[in-house]
Amino acid sequence: MLRILDAATRWRMVAVALLLLAADLVLDETGVATGLAGAAASAASAALTLLAGLALCAAVAAPASAAGIRTALRERARRTAFLPQRDPDAAGRPRPRAPGRRTATAV
DSSP: OOOOHHHHHHHHHHHHHHHHHHHHHHHHHHTTTHHHHHHHHEEEEEHHHHHHHHHHHHHHHOOHHHHHHHHHHHHHHEEEEEHHHTTTTTTTTTOOOOOOOOOOOOH
């Protein structure tokens, strides 16, 4: 179960993300990080920012209630109740017989 983070922890996470983005911007503007190193720094700061955002969203999201889980399982069971009838080739089902020959008619 996820725990709810307090406001101070959330602000720290946001501050770290902004600090990483600012460091990336400063390195790019001063020319210290060039070429592949600049791309790696940008990718790393973007990944860390994304992870911080995902952690923040996961911490704030409310956990699913037991009643909601039971309802979802019940609805799924209702939708799949007649699955063998929808699949004539399912294991254990007899194949339909081929149509017989037509009877000869008077010409």
